[in-house]
Amino acid sequence: MTDTPETLEDRARRTAVEWHVRLTSGAVSAETAAAFAAWRRADAAHERAYQDIAQLWQDLPEPLLADRRRRLASAKRRRASGVLRRGWSATAAASLLLAALAGFYPDYLQHPLADYRTRIGEQSSITLADGSIVHLNTDTAIDVSINGNERRIELLRGEAEFDVAHDAARPFRVAAGSATTEALGTRFVVRYDDNGGAVTLLQGKVRISQPSAAGAQTDSATLQAGQQLAFTADRLGTPQTAELSSADAWRRGRLLMNFVPLKQVIAEINRYRRGPIRLLNDRLAEREVNIAVDIQNIDAWLTALEQTLPIKVVRAGPLIFLRS
Template sequence: MTETHTAQHDTLRQQAVDWHLRLTSGNADAGVWAEFERWRQQPDHARAYRDVETLWQQLPQPLLADRRRRQAIAARQRRKGLLRRGLNLAAAASLLLAVLAGFYPDYLQHPLADYRTRIGEQTAIKLADGSIAYLNTDTAVDVTIGPNERRVELLHGEAEFEVAHDARPFRVTAGAVTTEALGTRFIVRYDGETGAVTLQQGTVRTSRPAARGAQTDSAVLQPGQQLTFNAETLDAPRAVDLSNADAWRRRRLLMNFVPLKQVVAEINRYRRSQIRLLDPKLGEREVNAAIDIQHIDAWLEALQQTLPIQVIHAGPWVFLRSWAHVSRNQSVR
């Protein structure tokens, strides 16, 4: 199989996985099905979709095969044929899961959340109490509006909350951290381990359970302040530029005097095809960035026109390296 044919096969397989996820999401309407039928009529597409569908149906079988494998070992491997079949199924399922995890991590993460956005998507949700939650890229939330409180659990991602006036407290939890507000606007970001709360209007109190015997760890934020946290601590509130903090609402990313690696990490939240730094020193270089989220490639092109950086496109990936690194390699040859 030539390199070109291999790349075409991988692309077709990725398209088939994407179609299967769309069709089984519960949100596929007649228009989506019609589009799928047109795609399936093209050469090799129907077979690629059948392969993915077969693998998906067999996903539970590796778990069963693994349990049988342990039973077979205890019984001196009396059922070696089943074990081999189970291992083959496990390998096939692992291949499919690797494709899903590599290009579609947002499809696998929190699939039962009340509201979700995919990578690169943004949306606004009006809650039952009149509050509005603006979800940024790759975000999942659960919402409970009860008689005594209004609670949103931010499972992953970033959301801005515009809280409606109501006697019931409005609480947003992210991991072990809870932020409570009445009639205010604030942003919460959480990646599963670390996060941040940024206050735009009003007043909020952010708290987390303390160790046994200690007082609850908490802090009150004023407008224009941000508090970062992890699983163990709440940092002290600090002043931030609010125009940068909520720039994503305007489909912009604004960062001043930050390492290039931080800019790349932020951009990658909005892209399935990730950007990688080939030169670690390059990642430490401080830059100012004003990026249109919908035209990231244009920013990359401008980047290599203004800085000694080379942008390399390799299939779905993009690599950045310094021209100094290129010159050194050429001189060695």
């Protein structure tokens, strides 16, 4: 299979992160320095990727840089006092690298063996063996099990819309954590992370069930079209009226949010960006806004945001900071 430009860019950036961690975590041998120089010369994309990472560290706001300096100073003091065992540098570098990769590429580390998955910024549609269609949103993973008695989807993380084919003999169920949604001939959206999620019914009817906290019985609720129900690991919420135009706007490449704090908007947008946007001002975070964002052109929205509100957009490599 031929690599796409996006794949090559991701690979160059991941390797650049590895090199930066390796070069800043301790003494560098002549062989390592030579290998690094050869890697940079091998491809212009390598040089660009490393410059982006190096610029990122230089441009980080002072609080983040101060925290990094404190961590490095603490490590040096422990090493000088003999607390650290031999080989600490390699272990520390590996830990820093894992943290760096988790920050830039969390989707690469999540559910690598799932039946179907999308990475950050990707969306895809899958037709199952029974004719049902599953639309996967950004950073989503599912497992699929279809047999003679049941059609069962496990939403491991992320968000998916289900357009269920009618089959009276085989119930269609979506498990997300401890909550299970059973379709009664329908189209619905389920969103889930480790802390909980929500079910939004676009058409038809669904029944949501979950073992009660006491474990002696099962809690359940039935949704009608146009309703949404949030859930946590141990509790079902109550059905609420949903804004259907916003609930599945991502299927049309849009994000629509009305009268919500900017911090909530940024958290949603960050689901679609590998380099996260960070707010540097608490008052700014609480400011209510209305947005309509093209998922494929988030930078244009950031430019418009800077032009219409008293907000400064600071770009630092793959990271973006917002301040008043």
